[in-house]
Amino acid sequence: MTIRHHPDDSMLIAFAAGTLDLGQHAAIATHLAACPRCRRLASAMEHVGGAVLENLPPAPMAGNALERVMARLPEIDRAAEREPSPEMAAAEIPGLPKFIRKYPIGEWQWVAPRVHLRRITLPEPSRTRVFLLRSGPGTKMLQHSHTGIEMTCVLSGAFKHEGGHFGPGDFDLGDATVDHQPMVDDGEDCVCLVAMQGDLRLNGILGRVMQPFVRL
Amino acid sequence: MRTEDDTSSDRTGWDRLIVAIATRQDREAFKRLFEYFGPRVKTYMRRSGATEASAEELAQDAMLTVWRKAALFDPASAGASAWIFTIARNLRIDAVRRERRDGSALAAPAEAEFQIDESPQPDSSLAATQSDKLVRAAIAELSADQMRVIELSFFEEKAHAEIAKILDIPLGTVKSRLRLAMNRLRNLLGEPS
Numbered sequence: 001m002t003i004r005h006h007p008d009d010s011m012l013i014a015f016a017a018g019t020l021d022l023g024q025h026a027a028i029a030t031h032l033a034a035c036p037r038c039r040r041l042a043s044a045m046e047h048v049g050g051a052v053l054e055n056l057p058p059a060p061m062a063g064n065a066l067e068r069v070m071a072r073l074p075e076i077d078r079a080a081e082r083e084p085s086p087e088m089a090a091a092e093i094p095g096l097p098k099f100i101r102k103y104p105i106g107e108w109q110w111v112a113p114r115v116h117l118r119r120i121t122l123p124e125p126s127r128t129r130v131f132l133l134r135s136g137p138g139t140k141m142l143q144h145s146h147t148g149i150e151m152t153c154v155l156s157g158a159f160k161h162e163g164g165h166f167g168p169g170d171f172d173l174g175d176a177t178v179d180h181q182p183m184v185d186d187g188e189d190c191v192c193l194v195a196m197q198g199d200l201r202l203n204g205i206l207g208r209v210m211q212p213f214v215r216l
Numbered sequence: 217m218r219t220e221d222d223t224s225s226d227r228t229g230w231d232r233l234i235v236a237i238a239t240r241q242d243r244e245a246f247k248r249l250f251e252y253f254g255p256r257v258k259t260y261m262r263r264s265g266a267t268e269a270s271a272e273e274l275a276q277d278a279m280l281t282v283w284r285k286a287a288l289f290d291p292a293s294a295g296a297s298a299w300i301f302t303i304a305r306n307l308r309i310d311a312v313r314r315e316r317r318d319g320s321a322l323a324a325p326a327e328a329e330f331q332i333d334e335s336p337q338p339d340s341s342l343a344a345t346q347s348d349k350l351v352r353a354a355i356a357e358l359s360a361d362q363m364r365v366i367e368l369s370f371f372e373e374k375a376h377a378e379i380a381k382i383l384d385i386p387l388g389t390v391k392s393r394l395r396l397a398m399n400r401l402r403n404l405l406g407e408p409s
Contacts, residue, residue, distance in 0.1 A: 009398040010369065010376070017370040018305040018326070025329060032332045039332060044401055045366075047351040049305065050298030052367045058255030059262055062272050066250055069276050070243065073283050099328045123323030124313050 003035045005163075005170040007151075012038060016045030023128025026100050026120075027151035027171075027195035033097045034153075034169030093132060093191065095155040095168065100193075105132070114139045120193075128195045135159070139184040148198020150174040157190030159183060230296035231289075238286035249296075250279050257304045263371050264308055274311055278304045295352065302330065354404035362397035365390055 007015075007028055014020045015028045032039045062068075093101075106119040114136035122130060132155070135141070151173055158167040161180040166172055174180070184190045233249050236242035257278045261271035281303050289299055309326035355363070368379045376394075380387040 009394060012398075013366065013369045018309050018330075019371075022329070029329065029332055040405055041398070041402065044351045044354065044405060046302055047295060047298040048355055048366055049301040049370055050295055051352075051355055051363075052370050053253070053256055053260055053301045053304065054297045055367075056256045056259040056263075059258040059271070059275075061255050061258055061275060065254065065272065065276055066247065069250065069254075069280055070247070072280055073243070073246070097332050099324070099331070102324070102328075125316065 002167075003037070003169040003171075005166055005172055006035065006038050007031055007171050007173070009041075012042050013045050013048075016042045016049060021126045021128055022122050022124050023126040023130045023195040023197075024149070024151055026097075026122070026130050027128075027153055027193060029097045030095065030100065030153040030155070030193045031169065031171040034095060035171075093155060096193065108134065115141070128197050130193065130195045132191060133194050134189050134191045135184045137184060137186050137188055137190075139190075141182045141184075144181070145179040146174045146176055146196075146198055148175070148196070150197070151195040153193045155191045155193060157188045158185040159190050159192075160185070231291040234282065234286050234289045234296055234299070235291060237283055238289060246279075246283055249282060249300075253282070253297075253300050254279050257300065260301075260304055261308060266308070266311070270311065274304070274307055278307050281307065298351075306330070350405065354401050357404055358397055358400060362393050362400065365393045366397055369394070 011020070011024075011028055015025060015032075020028065032042060093105075100120065103123065104121040106121070108116040108118050111117050111133075116134045118132040118134075120130040120132065133152075135157075137157075151171065152166075153172075154166050154168050154170045156168055158165060159182045160166065161182040163172065163178070163180065230249065230252070233242075233245040236245035237249075254275050258271045258275035261274045262268070266274060278300070282300060285303070289296075306325065306327045310322055313322055313326070314320075358366070364383065365379060368382060376390045377387055380390045383390070
């Protein structure tokens with residue numbers, strides 16, 4: 001699997017800094033699960049975080065802070081060495097990071113001909129909606145643009161649009177400046193994790209007719 | 217109160233302190249880590265938007281977590297400050313969420329969201345994917361200006377435009393510095409940019 005499309009640097013920094021909202025965090029994490037290169041960079045960013053922390057000016061702590069914490073020191077938590085994590089539901093969707101597989105995922109719903117989605121319910125409020133989108137082979141999506149940021153990570157299959165060809169692990173970013181018409185490759189379904197803020201804007205006559213019916 | 221092996225204020229020294237906590241519950245080692253990192257974690261919390269009282273509490277919690285999880289620390293991969301940074305970051309995310317929920321319990325701690333282990337080469341955490349030494353060497357190669365731009369990107373919602381204002385440089389310069397810094401890191405880590 002050769003990954004050609006990556007999130008940009010500022011997103012990887014924001015991921016490691018922990019400043020992304022959960023929906024976008026999930027999209028970047030899905031890419032990281034497939035991409036050793038970005039994982040290395042995100043990991044380097046955690047080290048940068050360490051360097052940042054080391055060099056921050058100290059803020060005076062409460063006079064009794066150390067005593068209070070020392071008083072709370074429990075016996076070392078051996079259980080922490082191997083934290084048992086409850087077995088997740090068998091993942092029918094390969095490529096999703098473990099924490100996302102623990103979220104409630106809805107049934108496939110029809111969106112448009114040959115296009116289905118499964119909503120993923122995030123445990124925290126997020127400005128970003130997250131869902132899996134499955135499009136049949138050869139599906140030509142309607143020409144569209146976005147009112148907010150849309151992150152897409154391919155889990156299986158592939159699609160292409162003006163920005164290139166996107167296969168498993170590839171990451172695509174759409175925003176108000178991007179107006180594109182993705183086309184799914186022949187041969188197999190394309191399944192993506194999509195993290196979307198705002199809405200799709202369908203363009204062209206057909207799109208304007210369809211718009212009221214399309215609600216992702 | 218400096219002892220000889222702290223004069224270098226060295227990193228391997230901090231690593232050893234954490235290992236001392238893990239292996240023999242060394243309270244003196246904990247005290248020294250607390251004295252250095254506690255006040256800096258507090259600044260990190262303040263700059264990330266926490267109130268004075270909440271930053272104090274989070275800094276204490278972070279240091280308590282250092283004690284509790286010391287056995288999970290792997291000096292070969294993480295490095296004390298990177299490890300403590302991730303602890304502080306995760307606690308901060310949890311605190312913000314708890315506040316939004318009016319104090320009701322979290323569904324799950326944020327920690328799991330940074331464990332990306334579904335890869336061909338499994339790793340228990342992001343920080344474990346890179347040898348600390350290599351990354352440190354790479355970071356040390358960055359210019360002060362490049363480091364500063366990355367550093368500001370670490371605090372909540374600092375848009376590039378805001379960073380430009382803080383550093384009093386044009387927006388284009390922020391972007392190019394960040395790009396150069398990241399390309400540099402990528403090269404140093406052996407990646408084609």
